[in-house]
Amino acid sequence: MSKVKVMDHPLIQHKIGIIRRKDTGTKDFRQMISEIAMLMCYEATREMKLIDVEIETPIIKTKVKQLKGKKLAVIPILRAGLGMVDGMLQMIPAAKIGHIGLYREPETLEAVEYYCKLPEDSHEREIFVVDPMLATGNSAVAAIELLKEKGVKKIHFMCIIAAPEGVEKMQKVHPDVDIYIGALDEKLNDHGYIVPGLGDAGDRIFGTK
Numbered sequence: 001m002s003k004v005k006v007m008d009h010p011l012i013q014h015k016i017g018i019i020r021r022k023d024t025g026t027k028d029f030r031q032m033i034s035e036i037a038m039l040m041c042y043e044a045t046r047e048m049k050l051i052d053v054e055i056e057t058p059i060i061k062t063k064v065k066q067l068k069g070k071k072l073a074v075i076p077i078l079r080a081g082l083g084m085v086d087g088m089l090q091m092i093p094a095a096k097i098g099h100i101g102l103y104r105e106p107e108t109l110e111a112v113e114y115y116c117k118l119p120e121d122s123h124e125r126e127i128f129v130v131d132p133m134l135a136t137g138n139s140a141v142a143a144i145e146l147l148k149e150k151g152v153k154k155i156h157f158m159c160i161i162a163a164p165e166g167v168e169k170m171q172k173v174h175p176d177v178d179i180y181i182g183a184l185d186e187k188l189n190d191h192g193y194i195v196p197g198l199g200d201a202g203d204r205i206f207g208t209k
């Protein structure tokens with residue numbers, strides 16, 4: 001079964017309190033999403049594997065630690081996931097970025113794919129799929145299915161706010177994918193929105209409503 005880690009770092013919790021407020025404007029909302037992603041990235045990469053390599057300092061040869069294998073790839077689910085990319089890149093500047101475009105069909109809440117462009121060597125990389133919201137779980141499940149079809153093996157999912165329904169679905173369909181969450185909320189409402197949540201993350205990041 002996958003690991004589900006709710007990030008309890010005080011800075012993350014404080015910033016989540018700011019993005020939940022309905023009177024937080026686009027500029028601050030966008031900045032907070034990016035800062036939360038950076039802090040979550042720092043925590044979520046804690047168990048990355050290291051190898052020893054020999055280097056020369058100006059004084060002597062010595063062994064240092066280096067991340068094992070290729071650098072990560074970060075895959076935002078469009079649109080709202082884009083808001084988390086800068087924060088991830090502040091921690092891992094060499095990460096490759098792929099994009100998966102999905103929107104929720106408003107009636108059925110099914111995820112509809114409209115775009116996919118991944119780094120060529122994605123199947124050799126550890127991948128972080130990022131999206132601020134995990135509601136029904138349909139979007140995250142579909143994005144990860146797509147990655148698995150393309151041969152990606154090691155996948156993590158990171159979101160800022162999750163509903164229990166989405167976590168349950170992810171664990172059922174993708175038990176091999178660890179999930180990192182900023183805050184685990186109470187439930188979904190009749191329209192599939194997270195309660196208490198923060199509204200529509202994409203609209204609030206891009207100022208489209």
Ligand SMILES: O=P(O)(O)OC[C@H]1O[C@H](OP(=O)(O)OP(=O)(O)O)[C@H](O)[C@@H]1O
Pocket residue numbers: 077078079080081102103104105109111131132133134135136137138139140166192200201202203
């Ligand atoms: O778990 P789910 O029920 O699938 O809901 C979560 C999805 O809904 C939102 O995207 P939305 O469809 O609003 O697209 P947007 O990012 O373009 O606003 C959000 O960013 C997730 O991708």
Ligand SMILES: O=c1cc[nH]c(=O)[nH]1
Pocket residue numbers: 080133135192193194195197198199200201202
């Ligand atoms: O509460 C929700 C649910 C899905 N997508 C959002 O942006 N917010």
Ligand SMILES: [Mg+2]
Pocket residue numbers: 080200201202203
């Ligand atoms: Mg949206």
